Amino acid sequence: MIVRKNPEAFAVDHSLPKSRSNENITYSDNKLKRHSIGGHLMRSPEDYAATKIQAEIRGFLARKHIRDMKKESDKAATRIQSNIRGFLTRKHLEKEGIVLSHHSNDH
Template sequence: MKCINSQNAGKDLKCHSINATGSAAGRDAVEDRAATRIQAEIRGFLARRHLQQIKKEGNEAAKKIQAHIRGYLTRKHLDEVGIPHKHSTVAQLHNGLQEHV
């Protein structure tokens, strides 16, 4: 490692590792590869996290749709067999109020 004393009387001591050819270019290349690798890892991590979020939102939406369909089919079945249910009673009351107005 080669250290260069700056002009500020030893306050700033700059050190550079020097490869076998005697230049700091090798160090820069290693740092560039390391930075590229870190960036790739971060991008991969963020992409995986984004994909998990999309899957989670999709699953929640599917559950909500399925619940609404099950409720609709149940209400439809109850109407067919003539069993009153919460939604039919509310609809009848609402229709009755509109007729009196």
């Protein structure tokens, strides 16, 4: 059993006998219904603020992840373009009869 600091805030009345536990559940359920609108619980300002902060952080992290993925994608595309342009240049120079010394292309 979880002991809460203020059980009365959660509609738990420990003075009632155990045989009335079903009534306790019904009472708790009714208390929650009174504090809800359309099936959604009305939240305290602290709950709303915590949810807002969590949403902002998740959004920030998602945008950062997308930005990092885009950087990696751009880096890969630049590398592919560089290799293709080098290949086409060497092919063109070979066709013109210009011989280049072979250098290692390890970067």
